[in-house]
Amino acid sequence: MSDDVKTAVKEFILSEFLPGEDPAELTDSTPLISGGILDSIATLKVVLFIEEQFNVTFEAHEVDRENFDSIENIARLVGTKRPQDHDQARSSA
Amino acid sequence: MTRHAALHEPFAAAARRWPERTAVVEPGHGEIAYGELDALSDRLRDRLRALGVAPGDRVGIYARKSIDAVAAILGILKAGAAYVPVDPGAPPSRNAYILNNCAVKAAVVESRFEPRLRTEIEALGVAPAFVAIGEAGAGEGLRRALDAAQAARPVPATDTVVPAPDALAYILYTSGSTGKPKGVMLSHENGASFVDWCSDVFAPSEGDRFSSHAPFHFDLSILDIHVALKHGATLVLVGEEIGKDPERLAALVAEERISIWYSAPSILALLAQYGKLARHDYSALRTVLFAGEVFPIRHLRSLCAQLPRPRYFNLYGPTETNVCTFYEVPAPIPEDRTTPVPIGKSCSHLRCKVVDPEGREVRRGEEGELCVAGRGVMQGYWALPEQTARGFLVDAAGERWYKTGDIVTEQPDGNYTYLGRRDRMVKRRGYRVELGEIESALYRHPAIKEAAVVAVPDEEAGIRITAFLSCREAKHPSLIEMKRFCTEHLPLYMVPDRFAWHDTLPKTSTDKTDYQRLKELA
Structure with missing residues (x-):
């Protein structure tokens, strides 16, 4: 269910912070903060991007080194913000 | 006192x-x-x-x-x-x-x-x-x-x-x-x-x-x-x-009733842009000090407009002297100012002068290197007597003047204006970064044949650091690999923003790395 998040975040990071990189090099588990890809300002940009794209809000304490250190972790965090709203939206449509 | x-x-x-x-x-x-x-x-x-x-x-x-x-x-x-x-x-x-x-x-x-x-x-x-x-x-x-x-x-x-x-x-x-x-x-x-x-x-x-x-x-x-x-x-x-988190930081400054704030301008710029300052009460804040790098005037103006009450001071000085000049930002900042505020006048425990490359004092208004003497000036660099000696200008009276490496001019009103550096040091988020130290770290990577690092101004980040590299192998390491390698050898603020691969790096006629050409490419 979080594949759309993973894809969008991956594309955003590639275009913003890794221009020219082979997309295959950036996996779901590539260390982003501890690997020097995202600094504090870059992390902030990722937060703003996700909040806008997926209509979620992060609490300040959630934006930490752990939650944002991989695409996997980011998707997991976003997943906790969007509980089953997919299915409900579909059935009511 | x-x-x-x-x-x-x-x-x-x-x-x-x-x-x-x-x-x-x-x-x-x-x-x-x-x-x-x-x-x-x-x-x-x-x-x-x-x-x-x-x-x-x-x-x-x-x-x-x-x-x-x-x-x-x-x-x-x-x-x-x-x-x-x-x-x-x-x-x-x-x-x-x-x-x-x-x-x-x-x-x-x-x-x-x-x-x-x-x-x-x-x-x-x-x-x-x-x-x-x-x-x-x-x-x-x-x-x-x-x-x-x-x-x-x-x-x-x-x-x-x-x-x-x-x-x-x-x-x-x-x-x-x-x-x-x-x-x-x-x-x-x-x-x-x-x-x-x-x-x-x-x-x-x-x-x-x-x-x-x-x-x-x-x-x-x-x-x-x-x-x-x-x-x-x-x-x-x-x-x-x-x-480094503007929203939490903005809340903390208000909750803790900070009255004297001091940080690098980049943090204040983040607060002005993303801090949502209007949410909080900053009535305790009376003085805002910033130092370490140039404060882009757009962000300083925005900050002063959002928080009009405190007095703002631009403090300037290298680690070797700590603060040696200071300037109080006028309120409001005149609308026609499009350049950063001056670094100001000498602090009272120090003296400043501006010299030409031969160490002679220039006339007011002419460009030159800012030199500092007095009680605040460092003893020297640990176990580096030659670098220490090169760092000072000794005048006819035997007084030691620390050469900041910063090029300034003195305005008619006596305030100094910062123009740039005479060497390869840059400031990033307030930290000093010697581009040569980044190059040394890059050379430790086994695949790197040549490394040259340049910094160019960047509207948003203040400065952008690009590493130009050539490789010993046919397939060069990935960008992700280079960033990871850099974080193992350098503090985060020194990791380059960009890595550019070339078959060979451009050279001057004397076979030195052509940094001017690289700056154009960056």
Whole structure:
């Protein structure tokens, strides 16, 4: 269910912070903060991007080194913000 | 105003006068009163003396910013030693290099850093004594470590050392162009003369609440810690995680009722853009100080408009002199100003002059290098006599002028305006970055054949660092691999933004790397 998040975040990071990189090099588990890809300002940009794209809000304490250190972790965090709203939206449509 | 010879003397006086007042707050962890902080740092002094630390020695601090680290600074000074704070976020190999370079007799180390540090430093053939503290926070880590040490091996109380004015008080390591960090040696007189100048200009009182945003290995911390503790004020430690998060930081400044704020401009620019300042009450904030890099006028103007009440000061100076010129930002900033505000006029404990490449003073209005003399100017670089000699201009009267490397002009009103650098040092988020140090790190990668690093201005980030590389192999390492490699060898603020691969790097007619050409490509 979080594949759309993973894809969008991956594309955003590639275009913003890794221009020219082979997309295959950036996996779901590539260390982003501890690997020097995202600094504090870059992390902030990722937060703003996700909040806008997926209509979620992060609490300040959630934006930490752990939650944002991989695409996997980011998707997991976003997943906790969007509980089953997919299915409900579909059935009511 | 009383003049103090030793950096830690005013704190001791404040502790006697205001033992119950809160000295340091560590939000989320705890706080400590002046009397308690005095007693805790006395105990560290005694332990260090028993470990063989003597006046004139150096003692390292390798811990996150905490009450424990503040107590360590005071305890080391009381033992007559110079403190050497290292960046807990920097690679352990770099920190081991620093502690070995200045031959620390002991180090106060958080346990989580201890195994790596011990391995790295023993590989260098030395074994300083460690005061290991379980986990820094609220002073409890240090207190428990001292309790345990005292139970195992009691040591007697000693007297606080009253050092000579020219005795070293602290060594701050900055980026070195030769690839290794270099230690700037500051004496008690250097530190105390700066602190006294701050007292005169900012008139702090025991009612003030100072921010401590900069890390302790950064010279902005000298003002935060030593000015606050001189006046019986409260120092509010801002943790590294919160420090870079504008929304949390904005809330913290309001909740903690900070009255004197000091940080690099990049943090204030983030607050102005993303801090949602209108949500909070900043009525306690009376003074905003910034230093370390140029503040883009657009962001400064936005900040002053959102928070019109405090007075704003641009402080300027390299680690070698600490603040040497200052400028109060006019309110409001004139609309026709499109360039950054001036760096201002010389502080009263120092003198400044502008010289040409031959060291002759230029006429007012002409460009030249800013040189600084007086009580705040460093002793030199640790164990680097040649670099020290090159750093100074000695005039006919025998006076030593520190050559800042910064090109300035003096305006008709006497304010200096910063124009740029004469060498390859740049400022990023307030930190000094020698591009040569980045190149040295890149050359350690086995695949790298050539490395050249340039910095160009960037509207948003202030500066953009690009590494131009050529490779020994057909397939060059990925961008992700290069970033990961850099974080293992450099502090985060030195990792290049971009990496560009070329078959071979452009050369000048004399076969040197053509940096001008590379800047055009960056």
